Amino acid sequence: MLRQKAKQLKRKHLHLQQKGASNSTLMSVALTLSELAQLVDGDIVRGELSVSYGGIASLDEAAADDISFLGNEKYHSQFLETKAGVVIVPKGLDSGPDGVALIATENPSFAFGSAVKHFTAAHTRQFEPGVHPKAIVDESVVLDESKVRIHAGAVVMAGSQIGEGSEIGPNVVVGEEVVIGRDCHLHANVSIRERCILGDRVIVQPGAVIGSDGFGYETVAGRHEKIDQIGIVALEDDVEIGANTTIDRARFGRTVIGEGTKVDNLVQIAHNVQVGKHNFLVSQSGIAGSSKTGDYVILAAQAGIAGHLKVGDHAMLAGRCGVAVDLEGGKKYGGIPAQPLLTHQRQQAAIRKLPELLKRVKKLEKDQ
Structure with missing residues (x-):
């Protein structure tokens, strides 16, 4: 009813x-x-x-x-x-x-x-170019006001560039010397930190943070000393980043998200990660520092890759899969640690039989 x-x-x-x-x-x-x-x-x-x-x-x-x-x-x-x-x-x-x-x-x-x-x-709401009077855009920013749209509350800092057809949503913060390509759309409350680069047709959903500091510390004399993170994040053409996802800037060099890759909400990508082209990274998955994925890799929900590893082209990681060693491309993996998916499924099926097997073992021991 x-x-x-x-x-x-x-x-x-x-x-x-x-x-x-x-x-x-x-x-x-x-x-x-x-x-x-x-x-x-x-x-x-x-x-x-x-x-x-x-x-x-x-x-x-x-x-x-x-x-x-x-x-x-x-x-x-x-x-x-x-x-x-x-x-x-x-x-x-x-x-x-x-x-x-x-x-x-x-x-x-x-x-x-x-x-x-x-x-x-x-x-569908039509693209209407112009800079809202309540936006703050530094006078050094390179843009054509007749070909971009910047909403109220947005802040675009010195030395940045915004390509034609791009839209900067309400309360977005674009740091110093950021480069944003053509036909990009940054939704409300996105943060793009200094010197990061976005290609053409990039979409960043609300609340995402691109270019925050990598999680880098050295313990010296009993204290955790912060390591400077001086690199950037580069999002290549046709990348989409989900809501509240975080992508850390490199310690030096670049953290790269390859062309056509689609990243879901609540994903964490650490410093110096290299994500290949046309990947799917599903919600709550994560990649630790300096790891690399090939092209057309799929990380299902809550899958995780440890640091300094490589995952080959066309690999697929099932939900909650944990990667601790390099993985060959073209295969499906599951479990913690990651193993061929069929092997993992057989192990899970065997585990479900354990209570009955234990009963049988106890009975055999008792009968002896």
Whole structure:
């Protein structure tokens, strides 16, 4: 009942939004089955080409005028019961609930994303260049005010550079001599410390800190003496950094996040780490100082890599995996310490049998 009520309120809100839009906008939002197939580069399995669909929703919440998708077999039961008008499905699936149109694609989740972009384009906030009067921008900063946007409360310090199309959110702090490329977006409360470098199309989510001091100390005469951290952080093109993630500057040289890498929320990357291209670093994972990952490496949630190690290209570390030695690329790993995933899974299965095995051993000892 609560879900149904929430759904009604959601539809009412959408209706009120559309009511205020122009007729031309409304006409451009709805998609016929034929137009949708073209948009997502899919094949129509069944359905009427001229029928229009005006919304997007999950399988369990969709109505007859909504578009949904099946991107994971875990949701196949929801697919069989869905009330959606059309579902984007994997290629090879040619049957579904009665009355539901089907479009087959290689990647339903990605295809659905194209539909989402279509429906949200009319309501997406447009880039409006300009420097807010309550922003503090040093006079030495290199930027074109007609081609960047800087929000209220932002501080951009001396000697920095901001590329065309970039947006600096509220209360962001950009330190001295920072270089920010084109079409970057720094969301609210981000801190970019001195001399760090961001490539083009970099996204940094709220609260992230780029270039804080590395955790470096030497114990001398019973006291922890801080080691100066004089390096920087370099984020290459198309990197995205999640909320409240921290990336430490190098002791000297650079901490590098490679092109296209996506870093989730609450990730810790230490000084002098070299992350390869197109990595996925999932929430609460961490990499200790001076370690390196190859290209297309995946660290699942809470995975950790100790310092001064190498992880090869296309390696995948399962959740809570702990890396204590160099790992070969192209393999899946799990456990603490990290080992081939299949070996780890077999060990976990054996551990679950231990209570029964102990009972059997005690019985055998008693019977002797």
